[in-house]
Amino acid sequence: MKTYTTRIPSPIGELLLMATARGLSGLHMQNGKHGPTGIDPEWVSDPAPFADVIQQLEQYFAARLTRFDVTLDLQGTPFQQTVWNGLMGIPYGQTVSYGELAQRINNPKAVRAVGLANGRNPVSIIVPCHRVIGANGSLTGYGGGLERKKCLLALERGQETGLFG
Numbered sequence: 001m002k003t004y005t006t007r008i009p010s011p012i013g014e015l016l017l018m019a020t021a022r023g024l025s026g027l028h029m030q031n032g033k034h035g036p037t038g039i040d041p042e043w044v045s046d047p048a049p050f051a052d053v054i055q056q057l058e059q060y061f062a063a064r065l066t067r068f069d070v071t072l073d074l075q076g077t078p079f080q081q082t083v084w085n086g087l088m089g090i091p092y093g094q095t096v097s098y099g100e101l102a103q104r105i106n107n108p109k110a111v112r113a114v115g116l117a118n119g120r121n122p123v124s125i126i127v128p129c130h131r132v133i134g135a136n137g138s139l140t141g142y143g144g145g146l147e148r149k150k151c152l153l154a155l156e157r158g159q160e161t162g163l164f165g
Contacts, residue, residue, distance in 0.1 A: 002021065004018070004019045004043070004044050005018050023070070024072050025074070026122045060125070066093070076120065083105060084121055119143055124144055125152065130152045139153075
């Protein structure tokens with residue numbers, strides 16, 4: 001299946017968007033931990049399939065969008081899919097701990113596995129892995145870096161971030 005890509009600027013740095021015919025399959029931050037390591041020669045660079053996603057991201061970064069309406073093509077194990085679906089149930093501007101997320105997906109003993117699946121989320125921001133925090137309320141692990149996580153959470157809470165106009 002063909003993969004389309006485009007790169008867009010954002011207040012948290014350049015974002016790489018990826019999609020298949022089934023939907024958005026990747027949203028990766030520059031220098032993120034689990035993004036693609038290179039450019040596959042089979043990928044097609046074309047911004048056209050991303051017009052709606054780009055518009056929604058612009059609205060999100062302008063604090064005018066609190067819920068994305070994007071068709072996703074998330075590739076992962078059944079457990080990862082369950083965790084990612086759980087992430088989409090965390091309301092805008094709110095956070096949950098890894099343990100609470102494990103409870104929400106009816107697998108309370110899988111806290112570490114939830115953390116690993118959260119870290120492998122291929123569509124950051126839209127699948128809001130940044131809304132998961134440590135049990136003590138601390139900002140822990142984020143593939144895009146803790147500074148970006150802090151900025152995204154501040155944006156969603158209507159707080160000044162220094163990055164967003």
